[in-house]
Amino acid sequence: MKVVPLSEGSAIAEAAMAIPYPDDAGAFMAGHLTGQLVTRTRILRHWSDLSIAVVDDDGECHARGLMVPLDATVAGRDPFPDGGWEQVLIWAIDDLLEQRQPDTLCALEIAVHPDAARQGVSGLALAGMRTLARDRGFDRFIAPLRPPLKANDPWTDMADYAGRLRDDGLPQDPWLRTHVKAGGRLRGIARRSTTVTAGLDRWRS
Numbered sequence: 001m002k003v004v005p006l007s008e009g010s011a012i013a014e015a016a017m018a019i020p021y022p023d024d025a026g027a028f029m030a031g032h033l034t035g036q037l038v039t040r041t042r043i044l045r046h047w048s049d050l051s052i053a054v055v056d057d058d059g060e061c062h063a064r065g066l067m068v069p070l071d072a073t074v075a076g077r078d079p080f081p082d083g084g085w086e087q088v089l090i091w092a093i094d095d096l097l098e099q100r101q102p103d104t105l106c107a108l109e110i111a112v113h114p115d116a117a118r119q120g121v122s123g124l125a126l127a128g129m130r131t132l133a134r135d136r137g138f139d140r141f142i143a144p145l146r147p148p149l150k151a152n153d154p155w156t157d158m159a160d161y162a163g164r165l166r167d168d169g170l171p172q173d174p175w176l177r178t179h180v181k182a183g184g185r186l187r188g189i190a191r192r193s194t195t196v197t198a199g200l201d202r203w204r205s
């Protein structure tokens with residue numbers, strides 16, 4: 001397996017963007033207004049050299065890792081904002097419009113093809129994303145991550161959830177653990193990272 005930028009070729013980019021979520025992925029994510037800024041066309045037009053695919057020797061695509069650049073030096077910005085995922089995405093779009101020079105690369109999503117699940121592919125994608133950030137001269141690589149399994153534990157505060165450790169000192173949550181194993185450090189809880197708007201009926205179901 002190797003990690004390549006989506007700019008490597010349109011076939012790879014198309015295959016990467018077509019990777020579906022697993023059937024049991026949180027359907028509650030629909031209704032996320034800011035997420036509408038991340039269209040497939042926009043990622044490919046503006047940031048295909050900053051996003052990656054994990055491909056095997058036959059050229060088959062097993063994962064994508066989407067990233068956006070932003071300038072964290074703009075006055076009033078904090079590279080680890082409470083607004084998390086949404087805040088960095090809005091800054092990235094703002095910087096694109098204002099043509100600012102970015103200093104920070106931010107992971108927006110890693111998706112592994114369900115057929116390749118639980119084989120360590122996400123760790124490969126993450127390592128490739130981090131290497132790309134370094135090779136392209138960014139000062140910082142950040143990841144406002146959403147632990148998918150937190151949805152099974154809705155009544156636990158995120159700080160308590162993220163603080164649960166195994167005997168070996170690594171996070172109990174597997175997605176947090178993958179990032180810590182890759183060298184990541186937990187910088188805080190972004191409590192307003194993703195705001196999903198939906199009616200009560202939908203939330204209750």
Ligand SMILES: CC(C)(COP(=O)(O)OP(=O)(O)OC[C@H]1O[C@@H](n2cnc3c(N)ncnc32)[C@H](O)[C@@H]1OP(=O)(O)O)[C@@H](O)C(=O)NCCC(=O)NCCS
Nearest residue numbers: 021109110111112117118119120121122123148174177178
């Ligand atoms: C989350 C996701 C990227 C994980 O990818 P993956 O390649 O299957 O994960 P890995 O094989 O690298 O596993 C990493 C760790 O998580 C564990 N794990 C993976 N899926 C799991 C699951 N459904 N339940 C419990 N543990 C799980 C693995 O056992 C492994 O644990 P370890 O540290 O003890 O070795 C993948 O499930 C996915 O694409 N989900 C949909 C998109 C998404 O939610 N992305 C994350 C937010 S952007």
